[in-house]
Amino acid sequence: MHSPNDLHGDRHDAGLDELARVVAQERNRVEPIEGFAWPYGVRMAVNLTADYDTMLFRRALGEPVLQLAKGEFGGRVGIWRLLELFGKHEIPATFFTPGRIGELFPESLRAAVAGGHELADHMWEHRTPKELHWQIDHIAKTTAVLTQFIGRAPVGTRSFYPNGALKDAGYLYNSVRSASQMPYYLADPSGANCLLELPYHAALTDTQFFNFGWMGSSAEAQRLSDPERVLELWWDAFLAQYERGGYLNICLHPYVSGRALRIAMLDELIVRMKQYTDVWFTTCEAVARYCYDTFPPRTLQP
Numbered sequence: 567m568h569s570p571n572d573l574h575g576d577r578h579d580a581g582l583d584e585l586a587r588v589v590a591q592e593r594n595r596v597e598p599i600e601g602f603a604w605p606y607g608v609r610m611a612v613n614l615t616a617d618y619d620t621m622l623f624r625r626a627l628g629e630p631v632l633q634l635a636k637g638e639f640g641g642r643v644g645i646w647r648l649l650e651l652f653g654k655h656e657i658p659a660t661f662f663t664p665g666r667i668g669e670l671f672p673e674s675l676r677a678a679v680a681g682g683h684e685l686a687d688h689m690w691e692h693r694t695p696k697e698l699h700w701q702i703d704h705i706a707k708t709t710a711v712l713t714q715f716i717g718r719a720p721v722g723t724r725s726f727y728p729n730g731a732l733k734d735a736g737y738l739y740n741s742v743r744s745a746s747q748m749p750y751y752l753a754d755p756s757g758a759n760c761l762l763e764l765p766y767h768a769a770l771t772d773t774q775f776f777n778f779g780w781m782g783s784s785a786e787a788q789r790l791s792d793p794e795r796v797l798e799l800w801w802d803a804f805l806a807q808y809e810r811g812g813y814l815n816i817c818l819h820p821y822v823s824g825r826a827l828r829i830a831m832l833d834e835l836i837v838r839m840k841q842y843t844d845v846w847f848t849t850c851e852a853v854a855r856y857c858y859d860t861f862p863p864r865t866l867q868p
């Protein structure tokens with residue numbers, strides 16, 4: 567806790583200067599899409615996305631076997647259940663995939679592409695190196711692996727790599743931030759290298775509700791929600807976006823949402839959403855290409 571004295575004096579002024587600098591910088595980076603509209607006949611878009619993690623970063627940290635087993639389930643079982651679910655409903659999804667998954671579970675990536683789904687970057691081994699040359703190396707390796715499966719280069723990422731390195735490798739969009747509810751353009755802090763951002767929100771992410779033992783969390787912080795609770799939260803989120811002609815980007819993880827009761831919950835959610843025939847269920851790439859084609863960036867350099 568802070569004492570009231572912390573809010574006065576020099577430290578306070580220094581904090582305000584820093585805040586003013588950050589505000590100015592962010593203003594130059596973010597470009598909302600003015601007058602945004604979905605294609606004719608579409609009221610809102612839904613991107614069902616999955617981060618195909620399988621606990622790769624935990625492997626690198628040498629975490630306990632029981633933690634690793636959760637990830638293992640994602641690659642052996644969970645991914646197939648998600649593919650079956652999306653296939654049954656004929657919904658194309660986006661799988662943000664660490665490059666190393668191509669070595670561990672190649673059959674599932676072949677099945678995802680055959681099923682009409684998008685593969686996008688999610689780092690090499692689910693971590694971002696500090697040094698730029700290693701970041702560029704990881705982007706290149708993942709891009710090469712995903713290209714083998716897709717037959718052409720991926721265009722999307724869910725990562726915190728610098729925009730410049732992503733653009734050099736041909737990427738069009740990121741889906742990792744949430745400065746807006748709607749798709750928007752985001753540049754580097756310098757104002758250059760803009761990419762489309764497809765906003766992602768933690769309240770629409772399965773790990774926030776279903777993942778116990780998340781990255782060293784304490785026992786009190788363990789999360790295990792009833793699927794019914796999450797179903798109603800996400801259903802309400804869908805209705806709120808439908809009402810305003812908005813956008814919904816739900817983030818799943820095969821090792822989390824691939825569990826049987828959660829698959830049943832997602833099945834129910836999709837059935838409800840599909841009652842609305844003017845909803846566009848598509849890949850992140852399709853939304854990104856639509857935005858660039860119809861509403862290219864005006865002030866930021868593409």
Ligand SMILES: [Zn+2]
Pocket residue numbers: 617619688692
């Ligand atoms: Zn991840």
